[in-house]
Amino acid sequence: MSDVSLVQAVNLALRRAMAEDPRVLVLGEDVGIDGGVFRATEGLFALHGEGRVLDTPLAEAGIAGVSIGLAAQGFRPVAEIQFTGFAYACIDQLINHASRLRTRTRGRLTCPLVLRSPAGGGIHAPEHHSECPEAMFAHIPGLKVVIPSSPARAYGLLLSAIRDPDPVVFLEPTRLYRAVREEVADDSAGMALGTSVVVRTGRDVTLVSWGAALNETVEAAARLADDGIDTEVIDVATLKPFDGDTILASVARTGRLVIVHEAPLTGGFGAEIAARIAETGLTHLLAPIERVTGFDTVTPYPRTESWYLPSVDRVIAAARRAMAYQ
Amino acid sequence: MTTIAEFTVTLTRYLDAAGVPVAPLPDFARDEGALLALYRAMVLTRTFDAKAIALQRTGRLGTYASSLGQEAVAVGAAAAMRPDDVLLPSFREHGAQLWRGVTLKELFLYWGGDERGNDFAGPREDFPNCIPVGSHAPHAVGVALAFRLRQESRVAVCVFGDGATSKGDVAEALNMAGAWKVPAVFVVNNNGWAISVPLAKQTVAATLAQKAVAAGIPGEQVDGNDVIAVRAATGQALARARDGAGPSLIEAVTYRLSDHTTADDASRYRDDAEVSRHWPAEPLVRLRNYLTKAGCWDKEREEKLLLECGHAVEAAASEYLATPPQPPASMFDRTFAHIGADLDAQRRAAGFADGGPP
Numbered sequence: 001m002s003d004v005s006l007v008q009a010v011n012l013a014l015r016r017a018m019a020e021d022p023r024v025l026v027l028g029e030d031v032g033i034d035g036g037v038f039r040a041t042e043g044l045f046a047l048h049g050e051g052r053v054l055d056t057p058l059a060e061a062g063i064a065g066v067s068i069g070l071a072a073q074g075f076r077p078v079a080e081i082q083f084t085g086f087a088y089a090c091i092d093q094l095i096n097h098a099s100r101l102r103t104r105t106r107g108r109l110t111c112p113l114v115l116r117s118p119a120g121g122g123i124h125a126p127e128h129h130s131e132c133p134e135a136m137f138a139h140i141p142g143l144k145v146v147i148p149s150s151p152a153r154a155y156g157l158l159l160s161a162i163r164d165p166d167p168v169v170f171l172e173p174t175r176l177y178r179a180v181r182e183e184v185a186d187d188s189a190g191m192a193l194g195t196s197v198v199v200r201t202g203r204d205v206t207l208v209s210w211g212a213a214l215n216e217t218v219e220a221a222a223r224l225a226d227d228g229i230d231t232e233v234i235d236v237a238t239l240k241p242f243d244g245d246t247i248l249a250s251v252a253r254t255g256r257l258v259i260v261h262e263a264p265l266t267g268g269f270g271a272e273i274a275a276r277i278a279e280t281g282l283t284h285l286l287a288p289i290e291r292v293t294g295f296d297t298v299t300p301y302p303r304t305e306s307w308y309l310p311s312v313d314r315v316i317a318a319a320r321r322a323m324a325y326q
Numbered sequence: 327m328t329t330i331a332e333f334t335v336t337l338t339r340y341l342d343a344a345g346v347p348v349a350p351l352p353d354f355a356r357d358e359g360a361l362l363a364l365y366r367a368m369v370l371t372r373t374f375d376a377k378a379i380a381l382q383r384t385g386r387l388g389t390y391a392s393s394l395g396q397e398a399v400a401v402g403a404a405a406a407m408r409p410d411d412v413l414l415p416s417f418r419e420h421g422a423q424l425w426r427g428v429t430l431k432e433l434f435l436y437w438g439g440d441e442r443g444n445d446f447a448g449p450r451e452d453f454p455n456c457i458p459v460g461s462h463a464p465h466a467v468g469v470a471l472a473f474r475l476r477q478e479s480r481v482a483v484c485v486f487g488d489g490a491t492s493k494g495d496v497a498e499a500l501n502m503a504g505a506w507k508v509p510a511v512f513v514v515n516n517n518g519w520a521i522s523v524p525l526a527k528q529t530v531a532a533t534l535a536q537k538a539v540a541a542g543i544p545g546e547q548v549d550g551n552d553v554i555a556v557r558a559a560t561g562q563a564l565a566r567a568r569d570g571a572g573p574s575l576i577e578a579v580t581y582r583l584s585d586h587t588t589a590d591d592a593s594r595y596r597d598d599a600e601v602s603r604h605w606p607a608e609p610l611v612r613l614r615n616y617l618t619k620a621g622c623w624d625k626e627r628e629e630k631l632l633l634e635c636g637h638a639v640e641a642a643a644s645e646y647l648a649t650p651p652q653p654p655a656s657m658f659d660r661t662f663a664h665i666g667a668d669l670d671a672q673r674r675a676a677g678f679a680d681g682g683p684p
Contacts, residue, residue, distance in 0.1 A: 068464070108450060142662065165662075
C-alpha cells in the first residue's frame with residue numbers, strides 16, 4: 001500500500017500485468033528506454049527488454065495495426081498513443097479491424113488489445129494534445145471504452161482492460177496524471193469493466209461524470225453540500241459497456257440529473273446517458289436533465305482553455321437550476 | 327556530389343506468354359507433379375470464379391471480386407508457403423485461400439454474405455479478406471513480430487493490390503517490417519487497375535517493387551502471369567524470412583481481365599481492345615502450353631480436370647445454397663466474448679432469441 005499518482009498507478013498495473021502474463025507486451029512511441037513521454041512505462045524496458053517493450057517507428061495507424069496482428073496471434077499488446085490527438089489515425093484500424101475481428105470470423109480470431117492514450121485538457125499543452133474523443137470510440141461496436149478518474153481506479157481498470165478478451169480503448173486523464181495521489185494496493189485486483197461507481201451518496205441531485213471532470217464534479221458536490229444541496233456523484237468509469245442501471249437507480253431516488261463531461265456537447269456521451277434516462281426514467285424526473293460540457297468548438301489553445309473546460313461553478317449552477325425547477 | 331544510394335529492380339520470368347521457357351526453370355519446377363498441382367489449382371480457381379459470377383448474376387451471391395487472369399499470383403504465392411505460415415489476403419486471393427485449405431463452400435458463404443465463411447476449418451490462423459484496401463498490411467507485421475518473438479520458423483504473407491501501394495498503411499507496414507526485420511513477405515497483385523484508375527494515374531514510380539527501397543528491404547518484380555516465377559520468388563523471400571533476413575516485397579505484374587467486381591462495369595473506363603491485348607498472356611494457357619509440350623498434358627486430361635473442378639464447384643455451391651442463414655441473434659453472439667448486460671438488453675428488446683456461442 002502506498003500513495004501513488006494516477007500515472008504511477010498506470011505504471012504499477014503495467015508492471016503487474018507484465019509480471020503475471022508473458023503474453024503482455026507494451027509498444028508505442030518512446031515507451032522503451034525513455035519510459036514514455038509521461039513516464040507511464042518507466043522502468044518496463046529495464047525489467048523486460050526490447051522483446052516485450054517495443055519502441056515503434058512513428059506511425060500511429062501502424063501501431064494499432066501491428067497490435068491487431070499480435071493480438072490475433074495470442075499476445076496481449078498494450079499500445080500507447082502518445083496523445084489522443086494522434087489517435088485519430090488509429091480509428092480506421094479500430095473500426096474496421098480490432099472491433100470486428102471476433103465477429104467476422106465467428107470467434108476464430110480475436111483481438112485482446114489495449115490502446116492507451118492520455119486524454120483531455122488542462123495541462124497547457126500544444127494544440128492537438130487536449131481533446132476528449134471518448135464518444136467517437138464509444139460509438140464503435142465491439143470496442144470497450146474505459147476512463148479512470150483516480151489512481152486506484154486506473155490501476156484496477158487497466159488490469160481488467162489488459163485481461164479482457166476484447167479490444168479496449170483506455171483514456172487516461174492527462175490533467176490527473178500527477179494532480180492527485182491516493183493509496184493503491186498493488187494486489188493484482190482488477191476492477192470490473194462495465195460498472196459505474198457511486199463515489200458520493202445523496203438525495204437531491206445525481207451528478208454523473210467521468211475522467212478528469214469528475215474532480216470538478218466532486219468539488220461542486222462538496223460546495224453544494226455547504227448550501228444544503230445533497231448530491232449523489234457517479235463515476236461512469238466505463239462508457240462501453242455502459243452501466244445504465246446505477247445511474248437509473250440514483251435518478252429514481254433524486255429525480256434530478258446533471259451530466260458533466262469535458263468533450264463537446266453535441267453527440268457527446270452525455271447525450272446517450274440523457275437518452276437512456278429519458279427512455280427508462282422519465283417519470284422519476286423532477287427537472288430537465290442538465291448537461292455541463294465542453295462546447296461544439298475546436299478545443300481552444302491553452303490561454304483560453306479554462307473557459308472551455310467544465311468548471312466547478314458551471315456544475316454548481318446546473319445543479320441549482322435543477323433544484324429550482326418547478 | 328557523391329552517389330550514396332542506388333537501386334535496381336529485377337524482373338523474373340521463366341515462361342513466356344506462349345509457355346516457352348526463357349530461363350532455366352527453378353528446381354521445384356522440374357517436378358512434373360508440382361506443376362500439375364499449380365495448374366489444377368488455377369483451373370479450380372477460375373471454375374469457382376465463373377460460378378461465383380453466375381450466382382451473383384442470378385441474385386444468389388453478393389457482390390463478388392473476380393480474380394480472372396490473376397490466378398497465378400494467388401496460387402503461386404500460396405504454393406510457396408508452409409501450412410503453418412499465415413496468409414493475410416486482400417479480396418482477390420481466392421486461389422491462395424483454396425490452396426491453403428479454405429473450402430469452396432466457405433468462399434461461397436463469405437461472398438454470399440455469411441460470416442461463417444471466415445471461420446475457416448483449415449487454416450485457422452489465416453486472416454479473412456481485407457476490404458479496406460491495404461489496411462491489413464500492418465497486421466502482417468504484427469503476426470510476423472509474434473513469430474519472431476516466439477522464435478517460430480513461420481512467415482506472414484500479405485497480399486494487396488497496386489492501389490494499396492498508395493496507402494499510408496502499406497508504407498507504414500513496409501517500414502516497420504524493415505525496422506524490426508520481421509519474417510513477412512508482401513506480395514503486390516499489380517493487375518494494372520484500381521477500379522477505374524490505371525496504374526499510370528496511381529503513381530509515377532517506374533515499378534511498385536521499388537516501394538521496398540525506401541523501407542530498406544528487398545523488392546523485386548516478377549511476371550505475375552507466370553506461376554513458376556511467382557512461386558519461385560515467393561519461395562526465396564520466405565526462405566530469407568525464415569533465415570532471419572527480414573521482410574521482402576514482390577510485385578507480381580498481371581492484368582485484371584474482369585470488371586473490378588460484379589458491381590462494376592469496366593467498359594465505362596477501359597477499352598475492350600486493351601483487355602483483348604492482355605488475354606494471350608493469361609496464366610493458365612501459358613502453363614498448359616508448357617505442360618503439353620513437356621508431354622505431361624493433353625486434351626483428355628484437360629477435359630477430365632475441367633469436369634472434376636466443375637463437379638467440386640457445383641457441389642460446394644449446392645451446399646452453400648442449402649445452408650440456412652444464421653439466426654438473427656447471431657449478430658450479438660460474437661460482438662464480445664461475453665455479451666454483457668447492456669448489449670443483451672438490446673438483443674432481448676429486438677425480440678431475438680437467446681443464441682449464444684457454443
